[in-house]
Amino acid sequence: MLTPGRYFLAGNVATAEAALLAGCRFYAGYPITPSSELMEHMAKRMVEENGVFIQMEDELSAISAIIGAAWTGKKAMTATSGPGFSLMQENIGYAAMTETPIVIVDVMRGGPSTGQPTIVAQGDVLQSRFGSHGDYETIVLSPNSVQELFDLTIRAFNLAAMFRNPVIVLSDAELAHMVEKVEVPKSVELIDFNQIEIDMVPSFVPLGYGFRVAVTGLTHNFKGYPITNDVKVHRELVTRLVNKIIKNEPLISDVEIINPDADTIIVSYGIASRAAYPVIRRHKNVGLFRPRTLWPFPESKFKDIVRGKRIITLEMNLRGYAMEVERLGRKYGAVDFKTINIIGGEVPKPSHIEEVL
Amino acid sequence: MYPTINTDYCKGCNLCVEVCPKKVFETGRNITHRGYYAAVVSFKEQCTNFKIPNGGKPLCEICWLTCPEHAIEFKGD
């Protein structure tokens, strides 16, 4: 494992090392550009750390295997990219329904379909939240540097264990291959299952310890027995599953805010947000709202700064986060909305923002 | 001991009538409280296990194994 100190790491490698540092000892995956290096690094390192690494036959089985492993009490993760992430959606819903703590790293690439396999995009922002059917919530983290990719991957495991919910780290093709300085802190805070009591999160009882656990993706009662045609049971279960994330949003959300008093606020996240920093330095009247936790939407932090402001959303997709920003911006009194949508593989430049200022 | 049929469980599929090599069972004619024609044990003395004392290991338990509802139980008098 990485000892504390400074390293020069590529994004994919930093993610893998962070996962190992967070206690991940089970990796199942299927190679897909641009997440393959993560898997290759895991293949080498899992053996050294006495963990389990397996290359499954497809993404469907990769996420299935990590859910199975997570139910035995192991910290488990998988990494994938656009098309593979789409294949995983059904079981992300299953993990949400069965309250399984897993971590999925989605290295975003240009879509739809096979799209641009080696090129950066941010098209999976809504899929990471709404991809599976039915009402459920995921926790989605969005780093904008390799250092943050490292830190947020560790946090992803902590959040998964705290909330018993799938946690998605939205890396992207650019971050994954970018080599940057990574500072490994002296001590890393790791949260284990059942360590912190959180409202609406039941304690995690793993398989294989004699508790005779019943796990099912069907609507179930507190015993885990399927009860599919009782209105009350379903309503209570699904409401709790959604509320345990939504109501605990202040506990989860993590944002970077620069110049909250400025007239114009740029809302951006991930690799795209790096274009905002020079703009803020050059223009006094521009601020930044950068969620590190995309979903649940950091409403508690957003509502305080938007009243009477112009909001510019910068992202690398045509329809994504701007929808939610606009909805909540109107709710909390923002006056003007603009979106900058850059697709095709070009990383946004400061000039893109300055054009609309 | 010989087989008895628990009418709380029996759904009247008559598989026991079919599989018993000694023809101990017969198709029932009376409807149970669950609405099925439960099979009946008509010739219990023909059962292979008839002479085995209660609680012993049955020699043949094909009816017990086949009964999908777990309605058959071996009992003695």
Next chain:
Amino acid sequence: MEFFDFYRQDRWPHQFCPGCGLGTIMNCLYKAFNDLNIDLNKTVFVSGIGCTGRVPGYINADSLHTTHGRAIAFATGIKLARPDLNVIVISGDGDLFAIGGNHTIHAARRNIDIKVIAVNNANYGLTGGQLAPTTPYNMITTTSPYGHREYPFALAELVAAAGANYVARWTTAHPNQLVKSIKEAMQTKGFSFIEVVSQCPVNFGRRNKMGDPVIHLRWIKEHSMPLTKMTFDVSSPYDIVDINTKGIYIVGDLVKRNRAVYGEIEHEVTVKGPKE
């Protein structure tokens, strides 16, 4: 171990139709586990979707009722994470061989130490009797109202070819042999697979003049022949693929072998690079 130590009494009676073969298979499972005295605290039952997928929910052990087709992939994760557990997959033919066919053959190829009981009722019972990859030729189902025009999979042979250590096929008309086979599978290291041909009188039988479970069971019995009585001949009229016309289900232990189990393979470099 009493019957209701093995099954959850608070969930009994089960939901299966009158005359369903799953009840028979559940009895056989109990008997095999009782005879071998397997510790249920160290046993995990995994299932997919379907009638058979509901069976682990009745067993008083850890159970994982998963998404459609992925039971074996989930089981793989459990077994690799906790190699000391007995991992048993009970699922139907549609789940394991239609939507989840890829996982089944790959798990057999890896020869991972999980036990699979595939209940073959020749149709999709839970959704109302649609055709399955195991529906015999010319049989009528709700999605083949004029007769099925495809040939069925030979499940056991397929898994045997993929490399499993133990492969058997039995039917609900052979409960004693099935108990023996489950015991054999539990004691075999590596991927063990038992196909159980089962009756589905309500959804499959009813549309094929076998609505009475007794008649359906009789049909299965007539269409099955022990492996020991088979003569292997290229011109043999017994062919699994056209079971309806002249074929039969070959029952018995099809494969018993001792291939290295996944996770126990020694890391040896056997393939050398090109000479310089």
